[in-house]
Each structure stands twice: as structure tokens, then as C-alpha cells.
Amino acid sequence: MRGAVLYAPGDIRVEHRPDPAIIEPTDAIIRLSATCICGSDLWPYRGVEKHDGPAPMGHEYVGVVEEVGGQVATIKPGQFVVGSFFASDNTCEICRSGYQSSCVHRVPMGAIGTQAQLARVPLADGTLVATPEPPRADLVPSLLAASDVLGTGWFGAVAAAVGPGKTVAVVGDGAVGLCAVLAAKRLGAERIIAMSRHAPRQELAREFGATDIVTERGDEGVTAIKDMTGGLGAHSVIEAVGTQESMTQAIRSTRPGGHVGYVGVAHGVELPGDELFFSHVHLHGGPAPVRQYLPELIGLIWNRDIDPGRVFDLTLPLDQSAEGYKAMDERRAIKVLLSP
Amino acid sequence: MRGAVLYAPGDIRVEHRPDPAIIEPTDAIIRLSATCICGSDLWPYRGVEKHDGPAPMGHEYVGVVEEVGGQVATIKPGQFVVGSFFASDNTCEICRSGYQSSCVHRVPMGAIGTQAQLARVPLADGTLVATPEPPRADLVPSLLAASDVLGTGWFGAVAAAVGPGKTVAVVGDGAVGLCAVLAAKRLGAERIIAMSRHAPRQELAREFGATDIVTERGDEGVTAIKDMTGGLGAHSVIEAVGTQESMTQAIRSTRPGGHVGYVGVAHGVELPGDELFFSHVHLHGGPAPVRQYLPELIGLIWNRDIDPGRVFDLTLPLDQSAEGYKAMDERRAIKVLLSP
Incomplete structure (x- = not known):
């Protein structure tokens, strides 16, 4: 073969x-x-x-x-x-x-x-x-x-405790991130923020159910999410990249008591325990x-x-x-x- | 005053x-x-x-x-x-x-x-x-x-999703760890493993509801928990210390899909993203x-x-x-x- x-x-x-x-x-x-x-x-x-x-x-x-x-x-x-x-x-x-x-x-x-x-x-x-x-x-x-990719995005959304009434942010506009948008929509999220700076991916994200697009990344991306959520952060954030920057962005975009579902295969990521402790987020993920x-x-x-x-x-x-x-x-x- | x-x-x-x-x-x-x-x-x-x-x-x-x-x-x-x-x-x-x-x-x-x-x-x-x-x-x-300490141990148990039928391990035998044992008992855990090497604390842990005591720490402690749980790890692990060793021990003692509730104030802790990813644990904690x-x-x-x-x-x-x-x-x- x-x-x-x-x-x-x-x-x-x-x-x-x-x-x-x-x-x-x-x-x-x-x-x-x-x-x-x-x-x-x-x-x-x-x-x-x-x-x-x-x-x-x-x-x-x-x-x-x-x-x-x-x-x-x-x-x-x-x-x-x-x-x-x-x-x-x-x-x-x-x-x-x-x-x-x-x-x-x-x-x-x-x-x-x-x-x-x-x-x-x-x-x-x-x-x-x-x-x-x-x-x-x-x-x-x-x-x-x-x-x-669909099963992985789905798991990301489940791990991020997506559900009715919630504001969800998705970090990563690859196929998994886009499928996470689709999953969030099916799981009843009220508002779905896709973080993307690529026009064709933004378009597909909207077709899959994204209500908002944020093009900023890193700290500016975090600020944008906070600005959209009364300063608190999203209830659910799905991380679909696997880098230090994307994990940090995901954790900081989540409100205290909120959930980060991470499905990007982690490469070179180190999470500082004190920041995680005071972030008060739930963290769950891994191979879907x-x-x-x-x-x-x-x-x-x-x-x-x-x-x-x-x-x-x-x-x-x-x-x-x-x-x-x-x-x-x-x-x-x-x-x-x-x-x- | x-x-x-x-x-x-x-x-x-x-x-x-x-x-x-x-x-x-x-x-x-x-x-x-x-x-x-x-x-x-x-x-x-x-x-x-x-x-x-x-x-x-x-x-x-x-x-x-x-x-x-x-x-x-x-x-x-x-x-x-x-x-x-x-x-x-x-x-x-x-x-x-x-x-x-x-x-x-x-x-x-x-x-x-x-x-x-x-x-x-x-x-x-x-x-x-x-x-x-x-x-x-x-x-x-x-x-x-x-x-x-009671409220903190309680939150640790809730964050670790303690409940009926579950095996719970508690890392740390200070007042918070002991109160976490008490909380796990009240929340219906089936088996509660207190990790302690100090006789008076072991005794109080048993009075609070611990069914087992493990004196080993670090990798040996992890092995002991695995041996007691069919090689899988505990369903719920409460971390009540806040050091790199205790966090690592807690994560490695938890089965895939299980929950780590961490309430020890993290000091100098760095969590490697790849190990966390493949551990498949839920991680939640912070100031109770x-x-x-x-x-x-x-x-x-x-x-x-x-x-x-x-x-x-x-x-x-x-x-x-x-x-x-x-x-x-x-x-x-x-x-x-x-x-x-």
C-alpha cells in the first residue's frame, strides 16, 4: 500500500x-x-x-x-x-x-x-x-x-463546562478551535467569542455559531475579553493551540470560578502555580x-x-x-x- | 489594643x-x-x-x-x-x-x-x-x-469532586488536610486515605474519618496510592500543602478523569503543561x-x-x-x- x-x-x-x-x-x-x-x-x-x-x-x-x-x-x-x-x-x-x-x-x-x-x-x-x-x-x-477535530473541540467545550447562558471564548482558530465553536453552539452557549485574525477562519467561525470575533492576542486579547464581560472574564474558555501564550491567554480570560478546557497538545508550557491558584479557574483537558x-x-x-x-x-x-x-x-x- | x-x-x-x-x-x-x-x-x-x-x-x-x-x-x-x-x-x-x-x-x-x-x-x-x-x-x-481551615478543607473536597463511592487521598496532614478528611467523610467518600507520617495527626485523621494512612511521600507515595486503587489512582485528591512536591504528588496520585482540589497556597510551584495534559485530571483550587x-x-x-x-x-x-x-x-x- x-x-x-x-x-x-x-x-x-x-x-x-x-x-x-x-x-x-x-x-x-x-x-x-x-x-x-x-x-x-x-x-x-x-x-x-x-x-x-x-x-x-x-x-x-x-x-x-x-x-x-x-x-x-x-x-x-x-x-x-x-x-x-x-x-x-x-x-x-x-x-x-x-x-x-x-x-x-x-x-x-x-x-x-x-x-x-x-x-x-x-x-x-x-x-x-x-x-x-x-x-x-x-x-x-x-x-x-x-x-x-470535532471530537476534540467537543471535549474542549465539555471540559470548559459550556452551557446555556454562558459566555465562551475560544483561543485558536485552527480546525479544533472552529469545531469548539460549533460544539459551544450545540451545547447552548449564549455568546461565543472566536479569537481569530484570519478572515476565512472568522467567516467559518461565524457560520459555526460565533457571535463575536476578537482579533487581539496575548494580554490585549485578555483585555478585550474582560471588556466584553463586565471586567470579569468569560465563563468558559477553550484553549486549542498548546503554547505558553495561548494557555496564559486562556487562563487570564476566564473569570474566577470559570472553566478552562484545554485541548491544544501542550508544548513547552509551564503554568505558574501561584497565578493558577489565585485565578480560581477550573482547568481540565488533555487528549480528547x-x-x-x-x-x-x-x-x-x-x-x-x-x-x-x-x-x-x-x-x-x-x-x-x-x-x-x-x-x-x-x-x-x-x-x-x-x-x- | x-x-x-x-x-x-x-x-x-x-x-x-x-x-x-x-x-x-x-x-x-x-x-x-x-x-x-x-x-x-x-x-x-x-x-x-x-x-x-x-x-x-x-x-x-x-x-x-x-x-x-x-x-x-x-x-x-x-x-x-x-x-x-x-x-x-x-x-x-x-x-x-x-x-x-x-x-x-x-x-x-x-x-x-x-x-x-x-x-x-x-x-x-x-x-x-x-x-x-x-x-x-x-x-x-x-x-x-x-x-x-475547615472551610478551606471543605472547598478542597468540593473542588476534588468528593462524593459517595469515591476513593479520596489527602496530601498534607496540617489542620487543612485534617479538615479535608472530615469534609470528605461528610461528603460521603467511601475510602479516605490520609498521607501522614506523624502519629498524633494520623490518629486525628482516623477520628475525622480516614480509612487508611499512607506514610510514604513523593513518588513512593504515588506508588502506594496506585497500589491501593488497582493501578489507576484515586478519584479525588486534595492537596493541602502548596509545594512543588505536594502538587506533583497530588496530580500523579489521581486517575485519568479524576479531580485534584488544591488549597495549599502555592509557593514556587511550576506545573509542566505536557504532564498535566496527559494526566487527564481536573484541577481546581485557590483561596477557599x-x-x-x-x-x-x-x-x-x-x-x-x-x-x-x-x-x-x-x-x-x-x-x-x-x-x-x-x-x-x-x-x-x-x-x-x-x-x-
């Missing part, structure tokens, strides 16, 4: 990789219908995160089941399935509490690499959720978004337990209540993955869908 | 200070029935926290109202009252959301100094809660505990909104359902404050009550 491999920062190649095979009796093999490039793929691509290349890339996926292991009971060949970036058994105590991305048996899909034509999915019964029937082609991008939300999100997409696939503003053949990474790195594209 | 003043690290003197007077029409003057020394008073006493001495000390208090300003409507002279370490209006949006210690008009009582015979209490109607009638003498220590809990806690004390005053294991006249600080600094006393 063909698959994307990172050799070194900036050096993505699509090349022949061995076809995956069933290793554990709980595995499934899927043929990818679509895959994509994640904001978090840019960390190693930019060399910010060390990778021992050559390494297969990608952890978002939808596709059709080709084969299952002997212990797979509910997932069947021929089903169209969506999974998350961590395979999980969905039966352990941590999974049952809703934290499948910390499953005691979790397997990171990024190590398997789903920017490819085929992929092995461990713990198939726990990991994969089948659609009611094979989807129409125009639903595929939204189902693919559910695999990570997307599996928890998949049945609900697939239902919303299936019924065309939401259209998160709109975050894909560039579609390329898998073989042009290098161009896809470049477009996202240079912020020419919000998110790139790859057709295997 | 007489009052305790910190001149320099280790140098506490009780001396003549001017009697307080009504400054704002919302003030009350109270005559202290009892006051005490807080673990947080030890930070400046030890020189860990800078203080521009000479500075009045103390922020815990119960007493009888002597005089009220012209705009005080509900608090009356002659009432026995309990207040918290932040004066608060109890009417602003932040107070109404339950975060009175971040009231937009808050005044730190520590700057006024309640280790004294008299004290001015700003925002009296919002800050003070009167008992049904003057209390019997044996209730005074517990009412004084409600002023800070004791005012929120005072009516309930006073009720429990009044009905003799709880006896938090037992954390006071040394009572001294106010004039011997220096000896009180020394006893707490050397961990000879858990908490020192001062009789003005």
Missing part, C-alpha cells in the same frame, strides 16, 4: 509500506475512505517535537472494514467505521468513566499511521463505531472530522476521549444537524501529502483531506 | 496597636473571642514569602460585634459572628456564583490582622455570619476552625470561598455533628503568640488557638 512517512522535519514522503495484517485477535483492518492532516502533525513536521524518522504519520481515519480478528464480535467486514486517535477497549474502568483516550490498554493510532490506504485498528470492538449504512460521499468529510462522543456526533452528522467537514478547505490525493503539510504549515489551508 | 506583628522572619511581637475604628459605613468592629495561627502565616514567618515588616498578622477570627457602620443592615452589635479571611460583599456576580474569595470588592483580612483583641471587618453584611445565639465556650474552637460554606458549617458545628476544633492542640494567650508560631513552625503543634 501507499502511506505517508516523515523522514525529517519538513520531509514528508508517500511511499510503499507493507500492507497491515491482523496481529492481535482483537484487530481489524480497514481500507481508508479518507484521512487527513492534523494540527498536531505539524509539531514533528516543524521539528518542535522530536521524531525518530522515518515514521509513519496520521491518526485520523474513516473507512471500510476489510478483515477482523477472531475475537472481534461487533465490528464486521463491509461496515463503514469511524475511530479515534487512541484505540481503546471501551470496557476498562477508565473507559467506562468516559476517558477512553486514557484507556489502560490504549494504543496510539499515530504510531500505526493512518495517512495510508490501509490501517490496522487495535481493539476494534472498543475503538470503532459503524455508521447505520455506508454514507453518501458528501458526509465523509464530516465523519472524518468526528475522528479527531473522542470515542465517548462518537455515537452522538455521528448521529448529528448523519441527520445533517452539523457540518464539521467544512473545516476541510483543501482536498488532495494521498500522494500529494507533502503539499498538504506545506499548505497547513503556511496556514494556506485550515485542514487538508487526503484521498487514498 | 494588643496585637501580633511580624517584624522579620522568626520575629513575632505582641504589642500595642491602635484600636480599629469604622472607616467605611459598611464596616463592623468586632472584639475577638478567639483567633489563631494559620499554616499560611508560616510562609512569611519562615521568610519564604516576603513581607515588608512590621506587619500585623492573622486572618482567622470569631468574636462579638461591638459597633457597625451606618450602612450595615443585618449584622448587629452583640451578635457572635464568624467571618472568612477575605471580606466580601456577597452580592457581586462572582460572589453569587460561590466564589466570595474572588469578590470584586474583596479585602484581605490578613492585611488588617486578626491576631489581636479587636478587628475592623469590611463589608460586614456580606462577610460575617452570626450564630443563632452566643455559643457555649466549648463550641468556640470549632467555630474558629470554620473561619479558615469559605463564606459560601459558613452557614452550613456553622449549622453542623452548632448541632455538634462535627468537631473540627479538635485541630487546635495548643491554646495560648495572645501575648504568647511568638511561642505559638514557634510550636507550629517546629511541628510541635498542629494548630495554635490564641486567646485575646
Whole structure:
């Protein structure tokens, strides 16, 4: 099969990789219908995160089941399935509490690499959720978004305790931030402030439900949020970047007793304990337990209540993955869908 | 009047200070029935926290109202009252959301100094809660505990989402940690693990409701908690110290999706963002909104359902404050009550 491999920062190649095979009796093999490039793929691509290349890339996926292991009971060949970036058994105590991305048996899909034509999915019964029937082609991008960015934005909104009557600010206008806006809208937020300085992203944020746009960043961004909230700060702030500046901005934009939901993968972030202590915020986040939300999100997409696939503003053949990474790195594209 | 003043690290003197007077029409003057020394008073006493001495000390208090300003409507002279370490209006949006210690008009009582015979209490109607009638003498220590350590331990337990069926660990065996054990018991925790290596504190922890004692600290303490919880960690961990080691221990002792409630005033703490991200814990804490809990806690004390005053294991006249600080600094006393 063909698959994307990172050799070194900036050096993505699509090349022949061995076809995956069933290793554990709980595995499934899927043929990818679509895959994509994640904001978090840019960390190693930019060399910010060390990778021992050559390494297969990608952890978002939808596709059709080709084969299952002997212990797979509910997932069947021929089903169209969506999974998350961590395979999980969905039966352990941590999974049952809703934290499948910390499953005691979790397997990171990024190590398997789903920017490819085929992929092995461990713990198939726990990991994969089948659609009611094979989807129409125009639903595929939204189902693919559910695999990570939508589920991650959703978790950010839940972690930030978004709800009716609340003012929500979203730090970060990447695909996750935009999906967090969509989630905040669905969860009933009264006011949704998207922090963005890029016109096409502002526009999509508004279409997803943002009521206000703030273009300032850092301390000026904090001041803008305070000015809009009677000096108090937002009730809920979703952090979808993962840098020191964005985390600081999120915490300082939140009122005492408010909630910060952070889903940007933290890189080089240090939180000063005294500032956090006196900020009085609730802080929760981490790798989103997307599996928890998949049945609900697939239902919303299936019924065309939401259209998160709109975050894909560039579609390329898998073989042009290098161009896809470049477009996202240079912020020419919000998110790139790859057709295997 | 007489009052305790910190001149320099280790140098506490009780001396003549001017009697307080009504400054704002919302003030009350109270005559202290009892006051005490807080673990947080030890930070400046030890020189860990800078203080521009000479500075009045103390922020815990119960007493009888002597005089009220012209705009005080509900608090009356002659009432026995309990207040918290932040004066608060109890009417602003932040107070109404339950975060009175971040009231937009808050005044730190520590700057006024309640280790004294008299004290001015700003925002009296919002800050003070009167008992049904003057209390019997044996209730005074517990009412004084409600002023800070009990309310703080209670907030720690609430912030750690303590509840029925949960396993709770408490890091710190000072008065706040012990009160957190008591709070966890009242809030229905199934298992309460007190982390302590001091026999008299272990004993009080057990009397307050601890089911288990762990004497190990740091990584060994984390391992002990994991071993007791099927490798997962506790559902709820209350941090009641405020150091890097205790915060790290608390976070690592908590299972993914679990809650850390931190009430130890953070000193020199830096939380690494990536560890926090992948820990998947909820983090909440800060200066406890004791005012929120005072009516309930006073009720429990009044009905003799709880006896938090037992954390006071040394009572001294106010004039011997220096000896009180020394006893707490050397961990000879858990908490020192001062009789003005």
C-alpha cells in the first residue's frame, strides 16, 4: 500500500509500506475512505517535537472494514467505521468513566499511521463505531472530522463546562478551535467569542455559531475579553493551540470560578502555580476521549444537524501529502483531506 | 489594643496597636473571642514569602460585634459572628456564583490582622455570619476552625469532586488536610486515605474519618496510592500543602478523569503543561470561598455533628503568640488557638 512517512522535519514522503495484517485477535483492518492532516502533525513536521524518522504519520481515519480478528464480535467486514486517535477497549474502568483516550490498554493510532490506504485498528470492538449504512460521499468529510477535530473541540467545550447562558471564548482558530465553536453552539452557549485574525477562519467561525470575533492576542486579547464581560472574564474558555501564550491567554480570560478546557497538545508550557491558584479557574483537558462522543456526533452528522467537514478547505490525493503539510504549515489551508 | 506583628522572619511581637475604628459605613468592629495561627502565616514567618515588616498578622477570627457602620443592615452589635479571611460583599456576580474569595470588592483580612483583641471587618453584611445565639465556650474552637481551615478543607473536597463511592487521598496532614478528611467523610467518600507520617495527626485523621494512612511521600507515595486503587489512582485528591512536591504528588496520585482540589497556597510551584495534559485530571483550587460554606458549617458545628476544633492542640494567650508560631513552625503543634 501507499502511506505517508516523515523522514525529517519538513520531509514528508508517500511511499510503499507493507500492507497491515491482523496481529492481535482483537484487530481489524480497514481500507481508508479518507484521512487527513492534523494540527498536531505539524509539531514533528516543524521539528518542535522530536521524531525518530522515518515514521509513519496520521491518526485520523474513516473507512471500510476489510478483515477482523477472531475475537472481534461487533465490528464486521463491509461496515463503514469511524475511530479515534487512541484505540481503546471501551470496557476498562477508565473507559467506562468516559476517558477512553486514557484507556489502560490504549494504543496510539499515530504510531500505526493512518495517512495510508490501509490501517490496522487495535481493539476494534472498543475503538470503532459503524455508521447505520455506508454514507453518501458528501458526509465523509464530516465523519472524518468526528475522528479527531470535532471530537476534540467537543471535549474542549465539555471540559470548559459550556452551557446555556454562558459566555465562551475560544483561543485558536485552527480546525479544533472552529469545531469548539460549533460544539459551544450545540451545547447552548449564549455568546461565543472566536479569537481569530484570519478572515476565512472568522467567516467559518461565524457560520459555526460565533457571535463575536476578537482579533487581539496575548494580554490585549485578555483585555478585550474582560471588556466584553463586565471586567470579569468569560465563563468558559477553550484553549486549542498548546503554547505558553495561548494557555496564559486562556487562563487570564476566564473569570474566577470559570472553566478552562484545554485541548491544544501542550508544548513547552509551564503554568505558574501561584497565578493558577489565585485565578480560581477550573482547568481540565488533555487528549480528547473522542470515542465517548462518537455515537452522538455521528448521529448529528448523519441527520445533517452539523457540518464539521467544512473545516476541510483543501482536498488532495494521498500522494500529494507533502503539499498538504506545506499548505497547513503556511496556514494556506485550515485542514487538508487526503484521498487514498 | 494588643496585637501580633511580624517584624522579620522568626520575629513575632505582641504589642500595642491602635484600636480599629469604622472607616467605611459598611464596616463592623468586632472584639475577638478567639483567633489563631494559620499554616499560611508560616510562609512569611519562615521568610519564604516576603513581607515588608512590621506587619500585623492573622486572618482567622470569631468574636462579638461591638459597633457597625451606618450602612450595615443585618449584622448587629452583640451578635457572635464568624467571618472568612477575605471580606466580601456577597452580592457581586462572582460572589453569587460561590466564589466570595474572588469578590470584586474583596479585602484581605490578613492585611488588617486578626491576631489581636479587636478587628475592623469590611463589608460586614456580606462577610460575617452570626450564630443563632452566643455559643457555649466549648463550641468556640470549632467555630474558629470554620473561619479558615475547615472551610478551606471543605472547598478542597468540593473542588476534588468528593462524593459517595469515591476513593479520596489527602496530601498534607496540617489542620487543612485534617479538615479535608472530615469534609470528605461528610461528603460521603467511601475510602479516605490520609498521607501522614506523624502519629498524633494520623490518629486525628482516623477520628475525622480516614480509612487508611499512607506514610510514604513523593513518588513512593504515588506508588502506594496506585497500589491501593488497582493501578489507576484515586478519584479525588486534595492537596493541602502548596509545594512543588505536594502538587506533583497530588496530580500523579489521581486517575485519568479524576479531580485534584488544591488549597495549599502555592509557593514556587511550576506545573509542566505536557504532564498535566496527559494526566487527564481536573484541577481546581485557590483561596477557599469559605463564606459560601459558613452557614452550613456553622449549622453542623452548632448541632455538634462535627468537631473540627479538635485541630487546635495548643491554646495560648495572645501575648504568647511568638511561642505559638514557634510550636507550629517546629511541628510541635498542629494548630495554635490564641486567646485575646
